[in-house]
Amino acid sequence: MCHRGRCDCSFTTGSGVSLTQQSRSPENQVNPLPPPLKATSLKRRGSLFRAFSGLTSRYGNRSPKKDKEDEVILVNAMHIADEEQGEDGRSYQTIFLRSSEEGGEHELAFFSRLDDEFNKVAKFYRDKVEEVVKDAEELNRQMDALIALRIKVNDPAAVSPFTNQRNTGYREVIHEEHQEKRSDDVREYQMASLEVLNHIKINTTAETPLSAIKNVFHGSKSDLHFNKKELGDAKEKLKQAFIEFHEKLRLLKNYVFLNQLAFSKMMKKYDKVAKLIERVESAFVKHFCNGNRHQGMSTLKPNAKRKRHRDTFFVGCFFGCSLALVVAIIVNVHARDLLNSRGRTQYMNTIFPLYSLFGFLVLHMLMYAANVYYWTRYRVNYSFIFGFKPGTELGYTEVLLLSSGLSVLTLAAVLSNLEMELDPNTKSYKELTELLPLGLVTVVILITVCPFNIFYRANRFFLLVCLWRCICAPFYATTLPDFFLADQFTSQVQLLRYLQFYVCYYGWGDFKNRNAETCKGSVYNVITIVIAVIPYWIRVLQCMRRFLGGHDSTQALNALKYFSTIVALVARTIQTQRPGITLQIIAGSTSGFATVFNTYWDMVMDWGLLCKNSENPWLRDKLILPNRSIYFIAMDAPFLHANALIALVACLEIIRRGLWNFFRLENEHLNNVGKFRAVKSVPLPFSYENEDNNI
Structure with a gap:
C-alpha cells in the first residue's frame, strides 16, 4: 500500500511470518509509520490467499476394534x-x-x-x-484454482514474493527469534501457488441467448481474463457446489444413522464421512461466508419450513367468502331475472370471457394445490425435482390461500358487474364496473412482477425465470421446470385466447357499450391460431434442444408429438372458421392421430405405465398410490373432453393437466429414487486442460 511516496508491502513468507518492508525514500525517514492493521484483518487477508488445505487429507489410521463374537x-x-x-x-x-x-x-x-x-x-x-471422496478431490482442485484466481485478481503485485522463487530479498529481514515464535503457523500461512492458472480454463458462467450462439462456434469454455467478474462467478458456482456437496454428505450420514442399529459394522466408515463433513463446513464458512459460522451453517442446513396457522385461517375465511359471493350471485340473477334479459347474449359474448380467464386460473391453482397435497402425502420430493431453493417451496395451504384470495376478488367483481341493460340516460354501461376485469388482470400482473419481498417473491421470481427460459427455448438448456411450465400452458390455450380478447376488447373495442365487433375478422382469427400454437411450438423447440444436446434420443419423437398437435389444432381452428367436408376430414384425421399419440406418450413415457410384464400388470413395478384402480381411472381421463363445450373443455383440460402433473412427478420421483439422486449436480467453474495432470 502506498501513502505519498511511502510504500508498505505486507506479505507472508513461505515460513508463515507476516512482514512489512518500507522503501528507503527520504520521506520514510521523516514521516511516522502508519498505524498497524488489526491482527484479525491480517489473519483474514492471509487466509484468503492461503493454499487450500483440502477436503480429503489423510486421516489418522485407527486400528479397527475387533467385534465381539457371539457363541452362536x-x-x-x-x-x-x-x-x-x-x-x-x-x-x-x-x-x-x-x-x-x-x-x-x-x-x-x-x-x-x-x-x-x-x-x-x-x-x-x-x-x-x-463417490464423495472423488467429488471432494475435484472440489480440492477447484478451490486451488479459485484461490489462485483470487490472488491474481485482488493483489497480483503483493503476492509475487510468495510465488516467485527467485525473489529472495525479502527473506533477509526475517528475524530468527520471530521465526521460532511463529513456527506453529508455518503451514497455516503457506501461500497458494499460481502455477495452477496455467492449466485451467474457466467454464462459461452465464447462459444467455447470445452466449448459446457463441458456444456453438467457439465451444463452451473461455480463457481466463483475470477480472473480478470471473472471480465472482467462479466463487458463486463453487459456493453452490459446496452447498450441494454438503447436502449429499448429510444424506449419506443420515443413511448411516438409519442402518447403524441393524448393521453396526458399517459404522467404521462413519468417522470418515463425519470428518469430511466438518472439513466441508469449515472450508465453506472460511471461503464463502467470511468466517461467519452461523451464516454458513444456516446456508448449508436451512431450517425446515414452519407451517403458519394464519394461512389456514385466511384460507377458511376466503373460501367462506367465495361461497357467500356465489350464493349472492345466484340470488341476484334469479331475483332480477337476468337469464331472460335482452342483453344476456351480449354479456356472454363480452363480459363472460373476461371473467372466465380468472376462473381457469383459479381452477389451475386448485389443481396444483391438490397436486402438492398428494405429493407431500406420498412423499414425492417435488421441491427437489423442481429445483426450489430449500424452504421457499409453496405448500398446498399457501397455494390455496392465493387461489381463494383471487376467487374472492373475481366473484366480488362479477357481482358488481351483473348489469345487462344499458343505462337509459347515458346509453352506455358504467365505466368503472366495465373496467373491473381489466383492473383485476393489471393487479395480478403487477403482483407477479413486483420486486418487493411480498407475496412469495422467491416463487414469483422462479416462475418468471422459467417463463423467460420457455420464451427463449432454443437458447437455454431445457430443465424439468421449463418444460413442465410449458406443458401447463398447453392446457391453458383458452386462457391465452382470452388474454388476446382482453387486448382487443379494451384496446380497440367499445367497452362502454360492450361492442366487440373489432375482435372479429381474418386478422383476429390468424392471431388466435398463432396464440394457440405458441405453447406447443415452445415444447417442440425444447424437445429439439434436448435432442440436439444428446440428452435423450426419444425427444425427437416427443417433438413430433407436439408438432402433430399443432397441425391438428390449426386444422380444427380453420375448419371451425370455414366449414367444409374436406377440412372436416383433415381436422378429424389429424385430431385422431394427435390424440392417440399424446395419450400413448402421456401414459407410457411421462407416467411410465402400460408395462405388460411388470409386478403390477399394465402399470409399473413401483407405485406410490396404494389403490391401483386410481391409475386406470387416470388413464381414462384424457378422453373425457371429446364433445364438450368450449368452457367445459377448457376446465376438463385443466383437470386433466392436474392429473398429469401428479403422475408425471411421481414417475420422476421414482426415477430419482431408483438412481439415488437426492442432490443437484452443480457445474463447476474451472476445467483443467489436462485432466490426467494433478496439480
Missing part, C-alpha cells in the same frame, strides 16, 4: 472382486454354529438373507463413500 454365530469378512467397479470389496458371511439343532435350517435361511441384505447396504455405502 461367527462372522467372516472376505475380500471379493467387484465386477461392476473392477475393484476389491468386502463381503460378510455369517456362520450359524448350531445348524444341527432342531430348527437350525430356518436360522441358516435367516442369516443367509441377512447377509445378502447387509452386503447390499455395505456395497452401496462403500460405493457412495468412494
